[in-house]
Structures are given as C-alpha cells and as structure tokens.
Amino acid sequence: MFLALKELKHAKLRFFMIGMILVLISWLVFILSGLGNGLSSLSASSFKKMDAEFVVFEEGSRHSMLRSVISDDMTKDLKALPNVEDAAPMGYRSAVVLKENVTSDDEKIDVSLLGIHPGSFLEPEVIEGHSLEKGKNTEVIVNDSLKNQGIHIGDTLEIEGSTEVITVVGFVKNESFNHLPAILMTMDHWRTIHFAAPGSDMGINNPVNAIMLQGKQINPDEVNQAIEGIETTTKKEAINGIPGYTAENGTIMMMLAFLMAISAVVITVFFYVLTLQKSNQFGIMKAIGASNAFLGRAVVSQVFLLAVVSIGFGILLTYGTAAILPDEMPFALDLKLVFSYAIVLLIVSVLSSLFSVRKITKIDPLQAIGRIE
Amino acid sequence: MQGIQFKNVSKFYEEGDSEFTALNNVSISVNPGEFVAVVGPSGSGKSTFLSIAGALLQPSKGNVMINGTNLKDLKSIELAKLRLEEIGFILQTSNLVPYLHVLDQLLVVKKMKGSITAEDKRYAKELLEEVGLGNKVKKYPDQLSGGERQRTAIARAFINDPNIILADEPTASLDSQRAFEIVELISKGVKSRNKAAIMVTHDERLLTYCDKVYQMLDGNLELMKKQPLTNH
Numbered sequence: 001m002f003l004a005l006k007e008l009k010h011a012k013l014r015f016f017m018i019g020m021i022l023v024l025i026s027w028l029v030f031i032l033s034g035l036g037n038g039l040s041s042l043s044a045s046s047f048k049k050m051d052a053e054f055v056v057f058e059e060g061s062r063h064s065m066l067r068s069v070i071s072d073d074m075t076k077d078l079k080a081l082p083n084v085e086d087a088a089p090m091g092y093r094s095a096v097v098l099k100e101n102v103t104s105d106d107e108k109i110d111v112s113l114l115g116i117h118p119g120s121f122l123e124p125e126v127i128e129g130h131s132l133e134k135g136k137n138t139e140v141i142v143n144d145s146l147k148n149q150g151i152h153i154g155d156t157l158e159i160e161g162s163t164e165v166i167t168v169v170g171f172v173k174n175e176s177f178n179h180l181p182a183i184l185m186t187m188d189h190w191r192t193i194h195f196a197a198p199g200s201d202m203g204i205n206n207p208v209n210a211i212m213l214q215g216k217q218i219n220p221d222e223v224n225q226a227i228e229g230i231e232t233t234t235k236k237e238a239i240n241g242i243p244g245y246t247a248e249n250g251t252i253m254m255m256l257a258f259l260m261a262i263s264a265v266v267i268t269v270f271f272y273v274l275t276l277q278k279s280n281q282f283g284i285m286k287a288i289g290a291s292n293a294f295l296g297r298a299v300v301s302q303v304f305l306l307a308v309v310s311i312g313f314g315i316l317l318t319y320g321t322a323a324i325l326p327d328e329m330p331f332a333l334d335l336k337l338v339f340s341y342a343i344v345l346l347i348v349s350v351l352s353s354l355f356s357v358r359k360i361t362k363i364d365p366l367q368a369i370g371r372i373e
Numbered sequence: 374m375q376g377i378q379f380k381n382v383s384k385f386y387e388e389g390d391s392e393f394t395a396l397n398n399v400s401i402s403v404n405p406g407e408f409v410a411v412v413g414p415s416g417s418g419k420s421t422f423l424s425i426a427g428a429l430l431q432p433s434k435g436n437v438m439i440n441g442t443n444l445k446d447l448k449s450i451e452l453a454k455l456r457l458e459e460i461g462f463i464l465q466t467s468n469l470v471p472y473l474h475v476l477d478q479l480l481v482v483k484k485m486k487g488s489i490t491a492e493d494k495r496y497a498k499e500l501l502e503e504v505g506l507g508n509k510v511k512k513y514p515d516q517l518s519g520g521e522r523q524r525t526a527i528a529r530a531f532i533n534d535p536n537i538i539l540a541d542e543p544t545a546s547l548d549s550q551r552a553f554e555i556v557e558l559i560s561k562g563v564k565s566r567n568k569a570a571i572m573v574t575h576d577e578r579l580l581t582y583c584d585k586v587y588q589m590l591d592g593n594l595e596l597m598k599k600q601p602l603t604n605h
Contacts, residue, residue, distance in 0.1 A: 002484045003470075010472030010513070284468045287429060288529070289457025290485045291450060365456075366429045368464055369420050369541055 004302035026314025036252035038330035052212035055238040063241030072206035083217040089208035091115030096160040112177040115190025129170030137189040141170035143181035267352040286365035296357040303353035376569035382435035395421040397592035413589030461530030463540040476510040500528040520551040538570040
C-alpha cells in the first residue's frame with residue numbers, strides 16, 4: 001500500500017487516464033445491466049412476479065403462451081394432484097386500446113391483455129382503486145405506466161378490432177408482459193375478446209393459455225403423466241419461452257461479457273507495460289531486499305485502489321444518468337445487480353494485475369548491479 | 374564470525390561449448406570497521422564479485438559467509454531477507470525510486486521489513502542530516518543533483534543498520550570533488566558505525582580512503598600494496 005499510494009499520487013496523470021477507461025467501462029456495464037434489467041422486466045414482469053413455481057402448457061407448445069390453448073376444466077384436476085397447493089389459469093393476447101371518444105390515432109396504446117380469475121393468486125395487489133370482481137366483466141386493472149398516457153380510474157377504453165369496452169377500476173405496479181403494459185381482466189371477458197371468432201377456441205371448453213401451479217415439491221413429469229395433453233415447466237423456462245426474452249437477454253449478457261473481457265485486457269496490458277517499464281526499479285528494490293510479496297502487493301493494491309475509485313465513479317455516473325433518462329426507457333437499476341457487477345469488475349481487475357505480479361517475480365535483482373560480466 | 378568472508382570462491386559461466394571463468398578461487402575477508410576497495414578493468418570480474426558478495430548470485434564453487442551465515446544454505450526468500458537486514462547497497466547513481474521523496478527512499482526499506490515506527494523516521498532524518506540532506510527530505514530524485522542522489526543512496530544503505538556495506542561504482546557519474554565527498558561520506562559511515570565495506574571502483578584517486586585495496590584481474594583477486602591514508 002505504501003508504494004502503491006505514493007506512486008498513484010506522484011504519477012496522477014498516468015493513473016487518471018487508466019482510471020478514466022475503467023470509469024467509462026464500469027459506467028457502460030452498469031447502464032447495460034440497468035437496460036437489461038429494465039427490458040427483461042418489461043418483457044416478463046407479470047410472469048416473474050407471479051407467485052407460482054410451475055406452468056402447465058398445452059403439449060407441443062414449446063413453453064409459449066401464444067401457442068398453447070388448454071381447458072380451464074383441468075384446473076381442478078391439477079389442484080387435486082399431490083404436491084400441488086394451488087392452480088390458476090391465465091390467458092394472454094396483445095391488443096390496441098383507445099380511450100373512448102378519442103379519435104386521434106396518436107392516442108392508441110399497445111397493451112397486453114391478461115385474463116385471470118378474480119381473487120386467484122395471479123391477481124396482483126392494486127396500488128390505487130379496487131380489485132377485479134367476479135361478474136363485473138368489463139372492469140379491468142391496469143399497469144400504472146398507463147397513467148403517463150393519460151389514463152385515469154373510471155376511464156373507458158375501446159379495444160381495437162372488438163366491440164368490447166373496458167373500464168379502468170384500479171392500478172397495479174410493474175405488470176407488463178411481452179414488452180407491453182398489462183391490462184388484467186376477468187377470464188370470462190378475456191375469452192369473449194380472444195375467442196370472438198366462432199371456432200377459434202378449437203372446441204376446447206373454457207379455453208385458457210396456461211395454468212400456473214403453486215407447490216415447490218411438484219414433479220413436472222408426474223403432472224404430465226397424470227393429465228393428458230399437457231407439458232409442465234418451471235417458471236424460469238416459461239419466462240425464457242416469452243418471445244424475444246432469451247434473445248434480448250442473450251445480447252445484453254454478451255455485451256456485458258465483452259466489456260468484462262475488455263476491461264481485463266486493458267488493465268492487464270496497462271499494468272504489464274508499466275511493470276516492464278519499471279523492471280529496473282523493481283530489480284533495484286529486490287537487490288536492497290524487497291521480497292516478491294512486497295512488490296506484488298504494491299501492484300495488486302494499486303489496481304485494487306484504482307478499480308474501487310473508478311467503479312465508484314462509474315456507479316455515481318450511472319445513477320446520474322438514470323436520473324435524466326426519460327421514464328419510458330426500459331431502464332431499471334437494481335442495487336443488488338449494480339453491486340454484483342461492481343464486485344465482478346473489481347475481481348476481474350485484480351485478477352488481471354496478477355499477470356504483472358508474475359512478471360515481477362521473474363525480475364532478477366542482478367540487473368541492479370550495472371553490468372553483468 | 375562478523376563481516377564477510379570469501380573462501381576459494383569461483384564462478385563459471387557457460388559460453389556455448391566453452392566455460393568462462395569470471396571468478397577464480399577468490400578468497401577475501403573483510404572485518405567490521407574495514408573499508409576495502411576492489412579495482413580492476415571492466416570485464417575483470419568485479420561485478421560478479423560484488424553480486425556474489427551481495428547475495429544476488431550463488432558461486433559455482435567455494436563458500437561465502439556473511440556475518441557467519443553461509444549463503445549456500447539459504448533459499449531465495451531467505452536471501453532477500455538477508456539482503457534486507459545484513460547488506461546495505463550503494464548502487465550507481467539514479468537508482469532511487471522516482472516517485473518517492475528522499476525521506477521515503479529510506480522509509481520504504483523499513484516498510485519492506487514491516488511497518489514504519491516513529492523511531493525509524495527519527496533515525497532516517499538523522500542519517501539524512503549526516504549526509505547533508507537535512508533540508509531536502511521532501512525532494513524527489515529528479516529535483517536532486519547527482520551528488521545528492523548518491524548521498525540519499527548512502528543514507529538508504531545505512532537505514533537498516535546492516536553489517537555489510539557494498540558500493541558499486543558509487544562515483545561513476547560524478548565530478549572529482551563530488552566523488553571525493555561521496556567516498557568520504559561512505560568511509561565516515563563505515564568507520565563510525567563499524568561496518569564491513571567493499572567498494573568496487575575503477576577510480577584510483579578514491580583509494581586513499583580505503584584500508585585495503587584489492588585488484589581484480591581476469592577473475593583473480595590480489596591484494597595491492599597498502600595505500601597511505603592521507604586525510605586521517
């Protein structure tokens with residue numbers, strides 16, 4: 001620490017420059033992680049938040065709500081299975097809604113319509129207004145991001161391509177599906193909208209898209225065997241089955257991985273070149289008795305200090321950026337996520353410095369004695 | 374036994390198929406309080422000699438004792454410890470750490486051993502006062518003259534209170550007057566602190582400060598006739 005601090009203080013410009021690179025990299029890492037987090041919750045928050053462990057789809061639907069249609073009638077059969085604590089169905093369709101009596105096309109809002117049974121464990125808590133009620137089929141609760149589009153409690157919305165109208169009775173938080181804000185409605189009403197065309201329900205009684213199961217001990221294979229024509233998956237697999245979810249996450253993860261690799265290479269090269277430059281100096285210090293551990297600690301602690309300060313600045317800048325980003329941006333900073341990426345960056349940095357330490361151990365103190373004959 | 378002893382020390386280097394003898398059966402003993410000079414043309418084996426004396430290089434044959442410890446028996450980490458505690462190096466100029474000021478140049482040696490105490494700081498300042506740098510303790514090497522840098526190196530060599538002082542061409546880049554001052558300082562330090570000191574040099578004017586002068590020629594070390602000490 002002694003040498004590390006003194007050198008940092010003495011060669012401010014040099015370390016400022018490498019620090020800047022680290023600040024920029026960590027800044028980008030945190031912004032990307034925020035973006036990734038925002039996108040994935042936009043894409044699947046209704047799924048992620050639901051209090052269920054397993055999802056039952058139609059057999060062959062490859063874990064997609066879009067491809068799966070099963071009958072609500074099997075919900076009671078599923079409930080009766082061992083280890084299943086509760087079961088509740090869900091239906092999904094995307095739609096375009098328009099405030100009643102508004103003619104301008106600019107006011108159209110893309111939404112995801114989610115059909116659920118009022119009072120089931122799939123119904124989220126409202127933060128404003130009241131919950132869904134059985135029988136009151138035109139009432140809906142909507143994601144609070146719709147407030148930005150001028151939707152208030154009591155507003156009546158038309159659904160494009162349908163004669164049905166719905167009335168907003170409550171707001172919920174963080175409910176979106178397939179990148180669109182969710183409108184939750186009763187299953188009956190969802191069915192009248194989704195299966196409006198005669199025969200589109202393929203003759204299935206009380207059709208739904210999927211049935212969510214509660215129960216940590218559930219064995220999906222047993223469920224599949226007990227009831228014909230279904231496939232049961234974990235919630236995680238169901239989330240991955242949401243269109244675009246894996247692709248989006250994969251892209252962002254790849255960028256993050258590349259950034260980590262870049263920062264590792266930058267730090268390795270910078271400190272390695274610095275070590276080469278200072279090899280004579282290290283040789284002299286070894287000649288007067290410095291151990292490898294002493295010199296190695298100096299380099300590692302230098303990188304550690306530099307990384308901690310730079311990553312700290314990166315975090316500050318990230319929160320600064322978050323404050324000025326528009327609300328519509330799918331950007332969600334998660335303190336835990338930021339913290340874990342900070343730790344990963346720090347570990348990557350320190351590990352990169354070990355390359356220089358290896359070089360130091362190989363420096364021969366003999367080179368301090370001017371000429372070797 | 375105190376001081377430094379070479380007993381029939383030889384060092385060979387492989388050069389292709391043939392063997393090159395850098396040191397040939399060298400024996401020498403330097404006792405505490407003794408200031409010995411080794412002179413010789415370049416290529417004579419002076420540096421090899423100093424490197425072995427400084428525990429930087431192991432001899433091919435023979436034994437080297439530093440303060441009663443045979444270097445042969447030590448591992449590299451123990452050699453580093455011995456260099457730190459028993460040997461004070463005065464190297465050629467500009468061998469200071471560029472980002473440390475004069476006081477820290479000394480304290481870093483203490484830091485290599487562990488932590489720096491208030492007593493260490495006091496001693497470092499006393500040493501710097503002694504070499505005439507009392508008013509320059511916060512200067513960096515690039516703000517010092519060649520002579521001042523070498524004075525810092527001398528003070529650094531004494532900071533751990535080692536038993537052996539080794540000087541490698543300490544006056545290489547200094548004018549005569551500075552060179553005399555530097556060697557006088559080393560001599561004073563060696564005498565007043567009772568150290569065993571070896572200086573390798575090619576500058577024969579400086580030999581008046583030394584108790585004994587050895588000449589190195591093609592790997593052989595020979596005692597030259599004693600020089601009269603003019604200023605003692």
